[in-house]
Amino acid sequence: QVQLQESGPGLVTPSETLSLTCAVSGYSISNGYYWGWIRQPPGKGLEWIGNIYHGGRTYYNPSLKSRVTISVDTSKNQFSLQLSSVTAADTAVYYCARLGGNRYCDYWGQGTLVTVSS
């Protein structure tokens, strides 16, 4: 069974960089599939952040592209998200997911709440 688990700081200072990691078990990232990040501000809807293929090809939400970097570490079977210059508007539950065909999320992590505040 594929399982994903997000980890990282729950509190980030405004203007700093948010960094999260998604550890994958039950499937080797090197075998394929796309891997992505989605977020959900409190009480609001889902927002796609971006995806990465195991070979490193990335796709980002145009509205976040200038601040987002997604990377993959196949040796640790994990992938990561960095979001720079954060503001309170970046406060959200961040989910990592596996994507079939780069177009639908078939496995999700449980999500991790990141609060941006001083």
Next chain:
Amino acid sequence: QSALTQPASVSGSPGQSITISCTGTSSDIGSYHYVSWYQQHPGKAPKLMIYDVSDRPSGVSNRFSGSKSGNTASLTISGLQADDEADYYCNSYTTSSTLVFGGGTKLTVL
């Protein structure tokens, strides 16, 4: 890219059928057969219910079905059950190789 448009809320009684619409543009829903639907209960991660417009993942009830016409996709839930009460989100692949979600629909089972 703009979010796909969903009704804020829908409701139905147990046993009835409901349909949730999801309207996009020719740059997303209208261009591909790549619409997916997710169910989210409060405090939980979303769950994939439909992918590629009308395909169901293993384990998802056949009470859930999807369709598409032009720039609008739809999710139909038949034989409503209490546990179907949740938020539902549509998602589409776009001509820019990105993904876009709908704003979400709250389903209330009366």
